[in-house]
Amino acid sequence: MTRLSVNINKVATLRNARGGNVPNVVKVALDCESFGADGITVHPRPDERHIRKSDVYDLRPLLRTEFNIEGYPAPEFIDLVLKVKPHQVTLVPDSPTQLTSNSGWDTKANLEFLTEVLEAFNTAGIRTSVFVSTDAEMIEYAAKAGADRVELYTEPYATAFPKNPEAAVAPFVEAARTARSLGLGLNAGHDLSLENLNYFYKNIPWLDEVSIGHALISDALYLGLERTIQEYKNCLR
Numbered sequence: 001m002t003r004l005s006v007n008i009n010k011v012a013t014l015r016n017a018r019g020g021n022v023p024n025v026v027k028v029a030l031d032c033e034s035f036g037a038d039g040i041t042v043h044p045r046p047d048e049r050h051i052r053k054s055d056v057y058d059l060r061p062l063l064r065t066e067f068n069i070e071g072y073p074a075p076e077f078i079d080l081v082l083k084v085k086p087h088q089v090t091l092v093p094d095s096p097t098q099l100t101s102n103s104g105w106d107t108k109a110n111l112e113f114l115t116e117v118l119e120a121f122n123t124a125g126i127r128t129s130v131f132v133s134t135d136a137e138m139i140e141y142a143a144k145a146g147a148d149r150v151e152l153y154t155e156p157y158a159t160a161f162p163k164n165p166e167a168a169v170a171p172f173v174e175a176a177r178t179a180r181s182l183g184l185g186l187n188a189g190h191d192l193s194l195e196n197l198n199y200f201y202k203n204i205p206w207l208d209e210v211s212i213g214h215a216l217i218s219d220a221l222y223l224g225l226e227r228t229i230q231e232y233k234n235c236l237r
């Protein structure tokens with residue numbers, strides 16, 4: 001079974017636009033779970049432009065499904081994750097000012113750093129995932145650093161999909177095989193959508209998890225949150 005983790009960053013973006021508590025990020029997360037989401041993902045950024053540290057603390061005791069926290073492992077992030085102890089932490093190589101994630105780690109160049117950080121999370125009993133491109137060497141070095149899983153950065157797939165789905169997914173199938181041969185679990189995310197998700201899943205049915213935010217929350221404006229989550233779940237069958 002491939003699990004759907006709903007990324008609620010964009011709900012927090014909307015809430016922050018007015019400074020109040022509408023929409024209520026915690027309530028939306030709990031509703032996502034009631035509507036069938038298998039997990040909730042947040043990506044607290046240093047400027048707190050969407051998810052705030054306080055959201056992470058508020059969510060932790062209330063979520064009933066898997067909690068995944070993504071982010072760059074700066075000292076403040078490491079401290080937050082070790083205090084909150086989510087089920088999974090996903091390390092992303094984003095700089096503080098970045099608009100959104102736009103690449104995977106260079107796991108070879110950052111081997112020492114990643115090994116140290118992953119060890120801290122592994123020791124705390126938190127499952128670890130490292131955001132990577134489809135480059136086999138990057139996946140191999142993620143395994144060397146001690147990751148439990150890799151998350152494939154799917155933006156290149158999403159961009160190439162409309163013109164040529166087969167060519168778009170091919171490097172991801174290869175990367176997924178590499179990850180499996182190394183005993184790594186496999187996640188995927190970024191720009192996955194109702195248009196491109198089912199084809200991705202059908203080609204890589206052993207995917208453990210996808211995390212989806214931007215397209216899913218946008219679809220919910222038209223379809224409503226409950227129906228949207230059901231439609232994304234249907235893409236994973």
Ligand SMILES: CC(=O)[C@@H](O)[C@H](O)COP(=O)(O)O
Nearest residue numbers: 009043070092100101189190
């Ligand atoms: C790692 C990843 O691909 C997503 O977490 C993405 O970065 C979402 O973050 P934003 O919602 O801040 O764009």
Ligand SMILES: NCC(=O)COP(=O)(O)O
Nearest residue numbers: 007189190191211213214
């Ligand atoms: N890890 C990817 C994620 O959480 C959501 O990315 P997106 O669907 O907002 O592009």
